[in-house]
Amino acid sequence: MNNPSREFTGATSRFGQPHSKSVWVGFLILFCISAITLNYIRIPLFFGVEFIFGSSLAVLALVILGYKGALIVAASAALLTWFLWEHPYAFVIFTLEMVWLGWRWSTRKNTHLVIQDIIFWLLMGLPMVLIFYVYFVEVSFQTASNIWLKQMTNGVFNTLVAAVLIMLIQAQPVLSKRFDLPPLALKQILFNSLMALTFLAGAVPLFSNARQLQSEYEAAIAQRLLLIAEITARHLNSGVASEALIPAYLTALLPDQNSGIAIFDDAQNLKFSVGTITKKNTEKNTEKNDVILPMQLGFSRWQPEEAITLDRLKATRYFYILSMDALERKWFIKVEQGSAEALAKLQRDSTAQLSLLVGFMFFAVLLSVFLSRLISAPFQHLTQASKTFKNLISGNETLHIPQSNLAEYNALADVLRSASIDISQAFNEGKTLQAGLSEELIQRNNELHHANSQLEAILTAASDFSIIATDQEGLISYFSPGAEKLTGYTAAEMVQLQTPAILHLNTEVDARAAELSQEYQQLIIGFKAFVIVAEQQGSESREWHYVRKDRQQILVSLTVTPIQDNAGMIRGYLGIAKDISERHRNEKLKNEFISTVSHELRTPLTSIYGALRLVNSGTLAELPPKVAKLLRVAEENSQRLSVLINDLLDIEKLLAGKMQLSLQVMAIVPIVEDAIQTISSYAEQFNVKIEAIYPTKTLYANVDSMRLMQVIHNLLSNAIKFSAAGNHVTVKVSEDHTSIKLEVIDQGMGIPEEFKARIFERFTQSDAASTRKQGGTGLGLAISKELTLKMGGDIGFVSELRHGTTFWLTFPLVLSKDEDQ
Secondary structure: OOOOOOOHHHHHHHHOOHHHHHHHHHHHHHHHHHHHHHHHOOEEEEOOEEEOOHHHHHHHHHHHOHHHHHHHHHHHHHHHHHHHHOOOHHHHHHHHHHHHHHHHHHHOOOOOHHHHHHHHHHHHHHHHHHHHHHHHOOOOHHHHHHHHHHHHHHHHHHHHHHHHHHHHHHOOHHHHHHOOOOOOOHHHHHHHHHHHHHHHHHHHHHHHHHHHHHHHHHHHHHHHHHHHHHHHHHHHHHHOOOHHHHHHHHHHHOOOOOEEEEEEOOOOOEEEEEEOOOEOOOOOOOOOOEOOOOOOOEEEEEOOOOOOHHHHHHOOEEEEEEEEEEOOEEEEEEEEEEOHHHHHHHHHHHHHHHHHHHHHHHHHHHHHHHHHHHHHHHHHHHHHHHHOHHHHHHOOOOOOOOOOOOHHHHHHHHHHHHHHHHHHHHHHHHHHHHHHHHHHHHHHHHHHHHHHHHHHHHHHHOOOEEEEEEEOOOOEEEEOHHHHHHHOOOHHHHOOOOOHHHHEOHHHHHHHHHHHHHHHOOOOOOOHHHHHHHHHHOOEEEEEEEEOOOOOEEEEEEEEEEEEOOOOOEEEEEEEEEEOHHHHHHHHHHHHHHHHHHHHHHHHHHHHHHHHHHHHOOOOOOOOHHHHHHHHHHHHHHHHHHHHHHHHHHHHHHHHOOOOOOOEEEEHHHHHHHHHHHHHHHHHHOOOEEEEEOOOOOOEEEEOHHHHHHHHHHHHHHHHHOOOOOOEEEEEEEEEOOEEEEEEEOOOOOOOHHHHOOOOOOOOOOOHHHHHHHOOOOOHHHHHHHHHHHOOOEEEEEEOOOOOEEEEEEEEOEOOHHHHO
């Protein structure tokens, strides 16, 4: 706030917009209602001394609502005192208090409000209280002094509460800026904190002691009244001959004229009374002792509800009611006395306690001012010294910091002086190094420029590859010349304007997203379909269709890798694509050629093979040895060619998805035994023994028995071919939790590391020389993998060079038909 005394237009600006006048009015109403409520809820501290807290909100309103709003809140809260105490003087004093505080706040916002409030009560509050209460309310000078002490203590405490709340607002940067408050000062924090802690530390014992004294006074009165009642009861029981003599006995027992003794019958009707007695009556009148009173046994206190505080205390009456039996009837003895004696004692004690509280308050102020200045003054010295710090460093001079009475400050000053010397030396050394660093920086910049030029040249030369970089959201940040050539778009059309989605078919992206969503069990859409696998596995290579600018579709092999910073955080993605349309067409032509040749050769080859077998069997005629040898070679080659054609047809059907499998729940071991039986003669040719390890329990799986036998046959064939003579091949069937595991273990040379990644590809074999020696088409493992996957199983291997290889198959374990039933 630039001017706390401004009108509505200025006051509402603290709420951010000119149209927020209604907000200001709303806050004003809220503050007024809260302040009136806090004034109505009075908290008794000493006898006849009650604190009200409405003015704390009025002081806080200086910050929230401005000067005018604070005056309205203060006047509204003070107006309640006019109603409660039936005179306007407190209203005038409390309102003028806020006028003073508001004026001082408008002059200097970081002023000590508590000290300013004390100044008000000393210079203006004291004379006003004495004049108003002595001459207009007509109370004694001592009572007026007590009122001044009470109101000053109450006002200073409320101002302290408000000062602490304002300090908390200053501690919040957003609120401090909104209400145009200065930054928090250490002196302010120390003063308010020390003042609050010291004041409360001294006030709490005084409050407790005051309550205890009041209780002790009332306990003494109760004991005195009980004693009189018991003496009265004993006299009535022992020496009264008739009811006519009772008043004389009561008069003799009456301690003073401000006291009274009354006797009621069992219907609570007054029978006898002496002294000052408050009668039980149902009619109100102006007599002092004609008041409606309840009848209750024991000690009690009564005050008139309508009277103001001072009159209510003066009119207080203490009672003690005792029941007894005398003259063959039940009686109630009521002994009472006025509050004059107790009130005088309590007022003296209250004045003494209130004086102690005020004295302690002044002590707290002095102590807080002294300590806050003692602690904050050295920091002010540091602030002044720091203003010359820059010039001292450049001039190689020592920082001058004044000494203080605080040992910690002096230690800090010594450290800062030493640090200033070190910093000055480091500064001069830095200036010396700066020239060398500048020259080195120029050299590094030139090297970096050269490296960038080389990289740009490399990327430009890689015209057969499309290189596209994106940020985390998929926005293209780099578009290589190769990408321009492949897609028909220019870098200017793509960088910071488009995502790679413009280069893809929506249907293809949606299908891949649905596939990944099912695989990762989460919703994957849009750009995430390109990068999630790369994020999980480091990179992903996949075939996609690029859509050129002219809408022509190109089949590409796209490899996506994440771009990471030094901390391993992903900052973007890199996509490298190559046009594989021509390769795809060539592979299609090759597959079509192989398919055509296989189908065309199969029928004549079958006839040739059959004829050769018939001739070689000797059924037709006996052949010369040389001719028989040639025909046997021809039969073997035709058989090998037949196997190759069958493998080619199988792989073609598998890749085209045309192979039909007959899946049934079958026992696995019999299938393995049949496979071993069919290949046993082949093993004998290589002098290799086959060993089998079966489980004791019959295991079932949902498989095609013929195709599973084909897979096992392929695995055994490879194991036998690559085993040395005299070695053995082990077939092991076992149960692995919920699956069946079949292993084919050989003792051959193992699989080289560089070949492991390609072992299940078509037409691949580990070694050309070994292939020619051992034979084979290079299709067996590829066919085995496709068949295993189509039967719901899995296939893999474990191999160590020169220590053999283990191929394994797994299938889900199922119950047999009998077990299922």
